Amino acid sequence: MNTESTCYKISRGINGNPMPQDNLRLETSSTCFCLLSYHHMDFAKFESARERDTLTISFLNHQVRIGGRKLRELAVGIQGRAVEFIKLVPGRYSAAAGNEAGLVESIEVEASGERN
Template identity: 95%
Template sequence: MNTESTCYKISRGINGNPMPQDNLRLETSSTCFCLLSYHHMDFAKFESAREHDTLTISFLNHQVRIGGRNLRELAVAMQGRCVEFIKLVPGRYSAVTGNEAGLVESIEVEASGERN
């Protein structure tokens, strides 16, 4: 049983405990990523429904929406600022990823000027 996700990395210190980070890297594709400061995070909401989880995170000038499956561990790690990066699972691997591991299917980053 593998519960380690290839879609995100939780930083661990020497003793194995989670280690807070200053920035979060969001890889929206294989050719593009965004860096957001944890110090600008002001709200996060985790919602789980049947086969789909949604994590919504508000930063000072951006809103991020992450969709996928089994994302609770990711959401809890965000609380401690311990997530180094989040990236999409390649489509060809989504079927073979274990049911226990977190699977990120979508990442949307929206600048505050784009919000309605």
């Protein structure tokens, strides 16, 4: 059973417990990433429906929506500020439906001024 995801990394200390981070790196493509401060996070919501999970995170000036499969562990890691980075599933893994680990299929970052 493989629970290591290629789409995100949960920071672990020497004793194996999650280590809180100051920033979250969101890799929206192979050529672009955003850094957001965990200290500016004010709301997070995890929803699971059929074979699609959605994690919505609101920061001071940004809203992030992450979509994929089996993202509960990622959401719990966000709760403890232990997630170092989140990136899209590499194309060669996107069909791995039987994978035990979470797969991130979409990342949307929206600045506050862009909201309707």
